[in-house]
Amino acid sequence: xxxxxxxxxxxxxxxxxxxxxxxxxxxxxxxxxxxxxxxxxxxxxxxxxxxxxxxxxxxxxxxxxxxxxxxxxxxxxxxxxxxxxxxxxxxxxxxxxxxxxxxxxxxxxxxxxxxxxxxxxxxxxxxxxxxxxxxxxxxxxxxxxxxxxxxxxxxxxxxxxxxxxxxxxxxxxxxxxxxxxxxxxxxxxxxxxxxxxxxxxxxxxxxxxxxxxxxxxxxxxxxxxxxxxxxxxxxxxxxxxxxxxxxxxxxxxxxxxxxxxxxxxxxxxxxxxxxxxxxxxxxxxxxxxxxxxxxxxxxxxxxxxxxxxxxx
Amino acid sequence: xxxxxxxxxxxxxxxxxxxxxxxxxxxxxxxxxxxxxxxxxxxxxxxxxxxxxxxxxxxxxxxxxxxxxxxxxxxxxxxxxxxxxxxxxxxxxxxxxxxxxxxxxxxxxxxxxxxxxxxxxxxxxxxxxxxxxxxxxxxxxxxxxxxxxxxxxxxxxxxxxxxxxxxxxxxxxxxxxxxxxxxxxxxxxxxxxxxxxxxxxxxxxxxxxxxxxxxxxxxx
Numbered sequence: 001x002x003x004x005x006x007x008x009x010x011x012x013x014x015x016x017x018x019x020x021x022x023x024x025x026x027x028x029x030x031x032x033x034x035x036x037x038x039x040x041x042x043x044x045x046x047x048x049x050x051x052x053x054x055x056x057x058x059x060x061x062x063x064x065x066x067x068x069x070x071x072x073x074x075x076x077x078x079x080x081x082x083x084x085x086x087x088x089x090x091x092x093x094x095x096x097x098x099x100x101x102x103x104x105x106x107x108x109x110x111x112x113x114x115x116x117x118x119x120x121x122x123x124x125x126x127x128x129x130x131x132x133x134x135x136x137x138x139x140x141x142x143x144x145x146x147x148x149x150x151x152x153x154x155x156x157x158x159x160x161x162x163x164x165x166x167x168x169x170x171x172x173x174x175x176x177x178x179x180x181x182x183x184x185x186x187x188x189x190x191x192x193x194x195x196x197x198x199x200x201x202x203x204x205x206x207x208x209x210x211x212x213x214x215x216x217x218x219x220x221x222x223x224x225x226x227x228x229x230x231x232x233x234x235x236x237x238x239x240x241x242x243x244x245x246x247x248x249x250x251x252x253x254x255x256x257x258x259x260x261x262x263x264x265x266x267x268x269x270x271x272x273x274x275x276x277x278x279x280x281x282x283x284x285x286x287x288x289x290x291x292x293x294x295x296x297x298x299x300x301x302x303x304x305x306x307x308x309x310x311x312x
Numbered sequence: 313x314x315x316x317x318x319x320x321x322x323x324x325x326x327x328x329x330x331x332x333x334x335x336x337x338x339x340x341x342x343x344x345x346x347x348x349x350x351x352x353x354x355x356x357x358x359x360x361x362x363x364x365x366x367x368x369x370x371x372x373x374x375x376x377x378x379x380x381x382x383x384x385x386x387x388x389x390x391x392x393x394x395x396x397x398x399x400x401x402x403x404x405x406x407x408x409x410x411x412x413x414x415x416x417x418x419x420x421x422x423x424x425x426x427x428x429x430x431x432x433x434x435x436x437x438x439x440x441x442x443x444x445x446x447x448x449x450x451x452x453x454x455x456x457x458x459x460x461x462x463x464x465x466x467x468x469x470x471x472x473x474x475x476x477x478x479x480x481x482x483x484x485x486x487x488x489x490x491x492x493x494x495x496x497x498x499x500x501x502x503x504x505x506x507x508x509x510x511x512x513x514x515x516x517x518x519x520x521x522x523x524x525x526x527x528x529x530x531x532x
Contacts, residue, residue: 295413303420
């Protein structure tokens with residue numbers, strides 16, 4: 001029963017990722033007074049792309065073909081680490097939060113290799129920008145996760161969630177407040193949302209993620225897009241699991257599971273609204289301001305780690 | 313244990329965290345308006361802290377002080393400052409001499425420093441460590457905001473943050489000063505903001521900017 005639920009929640013994270021993306025863009029459209037596309041549109045786009053031919057540039061090597069598949073595979077593996085409906089995950093016993101962070105980094109590394117292998121001018125430019133952003137985002141991501149893990153005195157995500165579930169809902173700890181602020185900033189940078197990157201732009205001066213995928217087409221592009229949707233979903237699920245897991249099922253009853261699903265859906269909806277409001281109200285940063293943005297995240301996460309020693 | 317008891321206990325336990333958050337946000341804020349709103353929110357946290365103290369210690373005076381803080385620091389002063397910003401019609405940035413990441417780093421260091429310096433007092437007098445550290449951090453960050461921001465209005469906000477810290481230190485260590493003195497301090501504060509508002513207008517009219525780092529020559 002536990003194994004079944006573990007599989008179900010990993011599959012949900014992967015399968016519902018395009019829906020979350022669609023919901024965010026729909027809310028964004030509504031805030032900006034537009035009608036907006038259907039929330040199911042990312043699915044039809046994926047279906048369209050999977051049906052198309054995969055065009056490979058004549059100069060590209062096997063890395064170009066390999067990179068979307070690897071990216072998708074490690075992102076799905078990362079999704080299997082996150083507890084969603086109960087305080088346990090499919091790969092929860094296999095590795096800790098460090099493995100999760102570097103699985104995401106591994107996928108990004110291959111995405112950058114593929115972008116440079118494509119031979120286009122934009123691929124290299126986007127890859128270099130992505131390298132800058134991800135290098136700067138890595139330290140705050142790891143430090144914030146470390147701070148939370150130190151407070152919980154366990155390194156696996158499932159263990160941290162289990163510990164948090166037993167805590168008093170109202171007892172606000174400084175470490176968690178700082179870590180959630182740092183992780184939220186990192187999540188924005190990692191998933192390429194405004195103000196670090198614009199997921200809808202095709203303007204050559206500003207795009208990061210979009211310029212890396214320019215040379216990809218057909219099923220490869222579909223895998224990359226799906227993987228980046230999963231990554232957004234994983235980040236949302238990670239924030240919820242680490243900082244507001246209350247409502248997760250503790251026993252395997254139908255009522256408990258129904259409540260867990262409903263509460264989780266509510267939390268995701270709330271975060272989607274927050275994301276849409278931020279994306280509609282904040283201007284995209286200049287590329288040179290991004291280090292400053294992530295520097296704030298870094299300062300917050302360092303303070304979080306130090307506070308684990310100072311406070312209690 | 314009633315609901316109010318729980319709320320008071322939670323406020324006393326967690327308001328230090330909220331004050332640290334407002335401080336870090338103040339350090340990273342780039343616009344004067346944001347800083348004023350953050351100062352108002354900081355005032356709200358202090359008000360909640362006083363109310364909780366008043367409830368726990370059953371002190372009628374503290375309720376009056378909480379009311380004064382609410383009216384003056386949360387509503388009146390931010391409203392005045394926002395109106396000054398509106399009327400000044402100058403660029404919105406605070407013109408920091410450090411980037412926001414550096415400011416947050418420095419504020420974080422100041423918060424840690426304040427935890428270090430309060431240790432002997434906490435041990436000697438049995439005071440709440442987090443709240444006293446928050447008060448010291450408010451004083452230090454207020455000073456930091458005053459020296460690192462070039463826009464004249466930010467000096468006012470820095471001073472107000474500093475005053476919040478002095479007030480909070482008095483509240484945590486001695487349960488506040490007598491009501492008459494508090495009223496006097498609040499009156500001074502309000503007058504101070506009025507005067508500094510006038511002063512800011514004079515700086516703008518004379519120099520066409522609000523950059524205090526350019527005010528270097530004395531005229532006798």
